[in-house]
Amino acid sequence: MPAMPARPPNSPPPWVLAALYFLAATLPIALALMTVGRGAGAFTRAGIAAGIAAFVMLLAQMVTSGRFERLSGRLGIDVTMGFHKWAGPVALAFALAHPFLLVGPPDPDRPNRQARHLAAVLEAPGLADARLALLLLALLVALALLRDRLPFRYEVWRASHGLAALALVAALLWHALSDGRAAGSWGAVFWPAAVALATVPALWVYLRRLAGAGTGWVVEENRPVAERLWQVTLRPAGARPFAFRAGQFAWLAFGRCRVPLCDHPFSIASAPGSGDRLRFLVQEAGDFTGRIGAIPPGTSVAVDAPHGSFSLDRADAGGPVLLVAGGVGIAPILAILGALAERGENRPVRLLYACRDPAFMVPEALWRVDLERLGGRAILLTDSAPDGPGVEQGPMTLDHVRAAMAGLDPARTTAFLCGPGGMMARAADCLEGCGLPPRAIHFERFRYDAQGLSRKDWRRMGAWVALFGSVAGAITLFALA
Ligand SMILES: Cc1cc2nc3c(=O)[nH]c(=O)nc-3n(C[C@H](O)[C@H](O)[C@H](O)COP(=O)(O)OP(=O)(O)OC[C@H]3O[C@@H](n4cnc5c(N)ncnc54)[C@H](O)[C@@H]3O)c2cc1C
Incomplete structure (x- = not known):
């Protein structure tokens, strides 16, 4: 049966996603400042708001990791990943501002006050969760920005990134629930629900792959077509051909490794109506693709597809x-x-x-x-x-x-x-x-x-700066209100 062309995903337009992002970041701030932050000084309120914004932005990072067609379907994986990459450092900036704002500005009459309070934050046993979260976040951002210069494999980086992100969310949840300023009565329900909403879909991607989703394909042919370029043809061996649009890509995992850490994205080079075979062109570029020519026909392959929005329906x-x-x-x-x-x-x-x-x-x-x-x-x-x-x-x-x-x-x-x-x-x-x-x-x-x-690209990055800037603006307004 030939693969059928698929309908474009019904994902929201970028401005709706931006509005949802802004609302998700600012709504809990408004709730917190109306309850636990009422009566507090402007710096304390700004500190609470910066911490909450950082937490929400980090939760959003779980679903902007490029695996959710409903989100990235219309934007494209590169735009989604670009946003993911820049939202991390911005969340870190908000997270770093959080303790400084809570401590307040320097007081000329009490020159050591600020340093004493910051030292207390660094040492207080009750704030171990906050310190761990800040350390993990700084590490995550630094390792992501330096990724291509790190001396270890991409897969190792990906595994550490995912695990550290989960540990970070756990530490933040603990901090939000144990620190009354973010919790209030609504926080005890809001934060666990927000964490579940963000992490369950991310974990689902991994669990369904571990459970064997996408398996049932084998390499039919693997031959060189140009210098360091291989054409890999897959045939279904139990899998049902799926619908896709010309230009979309698939996550492929060759051999027995089922963990999504082993998969790599490759564009489908064959047209949807050209039969049940899937053709890919793979260039030798690194650890995995450098060995692509050694993959023999008959090797089993897991195909997670279709993904992406680079397709003809945009014409x-x-x-x-x-x-x-x-x-x-x-x-x-x-x-x-x-x-x-x-x-x-x-x-x-x-x-x-x-x-x-x-x-x-x-x-x-x-x-x-x-x-x-x-x-x-x-x-x-x-x-x-x-x-x-x-x-x-x-x-x-x-x-x-x-x-x-x-x-x-x-x-x-x-x-x-x-x-x-x-x-x-x-x-x-x-x-x-x-x-x-x-x-x-x-x-x-x-x-x-x-x-x-x-x-x-620069105009798009300008829009992201405007979005992050509007969250910072909302923090300032809430703090001063
Ligand atoms: C949407 C999309 C479609 C692609 N289509 C094709 C294609 O049709 N043909 C082709 O030859 N290449 C394609 N690539 C690139 C291909 O995925 C990488 O070259 C390959 O994953 C490199 O893996 P490696 O282990 O050989 O290299 P490594 O040495 O591990 O990494 C080299 C670089 O490749 C990127 N990379 C590595 N692994 C992944 C991964 N799992 N996910 C995302 N990026 C990764 C990283 O930027 C990394 O720095 C596509 C990439 C994307 C994002």
Whole structure:
């Protein structure tokens, strides 16, 4: 049975998510200040509010870890993970402000007062939970920001990140319940319920995988298709083919390891209607992918899919489609191209495909037939000396993007970009320069670090700063009210 195209997830638009985030952070602050914080001074009230905001933001981190389609479905995993990454340090800033604000400002008449109170916070036996929470949070943030420079494997980091996050939430819950300022009568119900709401879905992702969800696939074929690039084909061996949209990705775990720590995200390179096989392109990039070529046919695979919002349903119906791929970023682009060809679409389609070296390019057989069926046109670029006809000198410039856009109506064109961060940022800026509206430019990032930011990314980060700033503003207002 061929895999069916899936309907897009019914996830809320970004502004609704931002409003929910703001409400979730500020509602308990308002409750706490109306009850336990009533009559307290402005600094104490601000301290209570900063602590509560930090706790709520950290609980939200549990569900912004990229595994919840209902949340990240419309945003995309890269945007969700980017938010997750920046919300951590902001929560740490609120958490650090919490004890300082509670202690209050320096008093010129009692010069040692502030230092004495802070020392008391550091030593008080009843605040061991708070100290542990602050230490864990600082460690979590530091290790996340330095992750790519750490001398241990990504999987080890992921395991420690998840376990430390659970320990942090437990310590915070203990602190909130044992410290009357955050608990009040409503807090005894509110905080355990909030913790359950945040952690149960996160644990569910892991438990259902441990229980065998997604199993029943095996490697049918694994062959090299370019320099350090492998095409892995899976066939169902008991699993039911699932519905997905061209451009989406799957979490794959090869072999016997069922823990989600062993899985890696890979874009599905085959189109939904192309049969029950799933095709992936995997580039050797690190510990796991460096050994991908050694995985023999017959190996069992667990597939957790579909995920992601990088898909055709984001395109203007009937409008032109521009596909921009860099390196292994061609994987989801192949699926989109295949889906367009299967549907027999007659809209204009262009492909801009860039690689550092011709040896890294996938064989033309993987995309040429579909592109020709669509009457589309390709521009191929390589950074090293181009070999063969039709390949131009890279890296990508505005002229290449203009050439790809030639004759297309920018107001109706949708662009799908997947490749190295720097290349996508440049392509996105060039496309905006060609008149494409930012909402018509869609990215799929294979790495969550901020490698190369486009103008669209900077605007999005500006929106996050505004959201975090509005939480800080609400804390100030509540404290002064
Ligand atoms: C949505 C998405 C789709 C992707 N599609 C493809 C694809 O089609 N083909 C392809 O070759 N690569 C794809 N990748 C990248 C691929 O997941 C990583 O290259 C791979 O996980 C690296 O694992 P490693 O153990 O070999 O490398 P490591 O040395 O362990 O890590 C190298 C870097 O890869 C990233 N990484 C490692 N493990 C994970 C993980 N489990 N989850 C997220 N990031 C991780 C981290 O940034 C890490 O710093 C995709 C990534 C994402 C997020």
